[in-house]
Amino acid sequence: MCRKFILLMSMLASFVLPIQPSSAADCGDEVPCRLDKGEYYVLLPKSADSKPLDGAIVFLHGHRGSALKQIRNKGFRKLPDELNIAFVAVQGVDGTWSFPAAPRNLRDEFAFFKDIQSDLEARFGVRRERTMLSGFSSGGFMTWYNACYDASMFAGYAPVAGAFWKPEPESCPSSSIPYLFHVHGTADTVVPLAGRPLGGGRWHQGDVFESLAMWRRQAGLDGIVPDKSEGAGLSCERWQNSKGLIELCLHDGGHSVKGTWLKRAWQELAKARGW
Numbered sequence: 001m002c003r004k005f006i007l008l009m010s011m012l013a014s015f016v017l018p019i020q021p022s023s024a025a026d027c028g029d030e031v032p033c034r035l036d037k038g039e040y041y042v043l044l045p046k047s048a049d050s051k052p053l054d055g056a057i058v059f060l061h062g063h064r065g066s067a068l069k070q071i072r073n074k075g076f077r078k079l080p081d082e083l084n085i086a087f088v089a090v091q092g093v094d095g096t097w098s099f100p101a102a103p104r105n106l107r108d109e110f111a112f113f114k115d116i117q118s119d120l121e122a123r124f125g126v127r128r129e130r131t132m133l134s135g136f137s138s139g140g141f142m143t144w145y146n147a148c149y150d151a152s153m154f155a156g157y158a159p160v161a162g163a164f165w166k167p168e169p170e171s172c173p174s175s176s177i178p179y180l181f182h183v184h185g186t187a188d189t190v191v192p193l194a195g196r197p198l199g200g201g202r203w204h205q206g207d208v209f210e211s212l213a214m215w216r217r218q219a220g221l222d223g224i225v226p227d228k229s230e231g232a233g234l235s236c237e238r239w240q241n242s243k244g245l246i247e248l249c250l251h252d253g254g255h256s257v258k259g260t261w262l263k264r265a266w267q268e269l270a271k272a273r274g275w
Contacts, residue, residue: 027123030071032091035119037112041071043087044124045080054275055130056086056120057262058113058154060097060139067091075259083266086126090116097135097142101165103203109142110149117153132269134158136257137191141165144211147180148172151244155179155273158265160257161191163211166204170214177219177244179272181265183234183251184208190255208248215246232260245272 027033070089120126135143140162156179195205226237236249
């Protein structure tokens with residue numbers, strides 16, 4: 001009888017159902033994490049179950065884009081394992097972002113991003129002070145305006161091909177200076193460095209150099225000779241003091257974004273922050 005019981009238990013063990021994920025891990029990869037005001041997708045490194053995350057890159061897609069496409073981007077999918085971070089792709093309402101100068105105001109994005117940070121900490125243990133906001137094109141516009149609203153909300157900012165809209169603000173309400181790493185193509189015709197009119201002139205993309213000049217004035221960086229560097233197809237200039245860091249990196253391409261640019265920004269942010 002005892003031998004039969006042991007044999008029966010052994011057979012049952014091979015049919016044990018997998019443990020269901022807890023409510024703290026009910027989303028990931030192509031399954032969105034849903035909040036009251038929207039949703040985001042998250043990619044975690046393979047070591048996430050055994051090793052604490054070093055932080056998160058929160059990424060905003062371009063105009064009429066989707067967070068799901070960003071999650072499927074091969075370059076972005078490498079970042080979690082390479083950096084031991086969460087890669088977080090946020091979904092805009094109707095594929096758009098409601099930054100202050102935008103044509104439509106569909107959501108309080110600043111409040112929504114704070115909700116995402118709280119949710120990332122609750123679900124995945126990501127500390128808010130180790131999050132970097134990045135975005136491409138329209139998502140880059142939103143990234144600039146978030147830094148302007150409150151630079152302390154994220155540890156750093158990495159906008160690609162998007163700055164302020166005209167009229168560029170003379171100053172920003174943020175009491176902090178951002179760690180901001182901007183990448184732009186000199187051949188970009190969708191969001192040119194000098195900006196361009198939209199909607200028959202009702203709106204106007206801003207000038208990247210004017211946007212950078214505003215931050216340099218506010219950060220007390222005017223008159224400082226920038227550090228220059230070359231590498232990975234980027235020509236960079238950096239202005240830095242004890243309060244913050246402003247960097248412009250140019251490439252000779254058009255309207256594009258690469259995972260390697262986000263990786264570089266994260267690594268440079270980590271150096272500047274002393275992580």
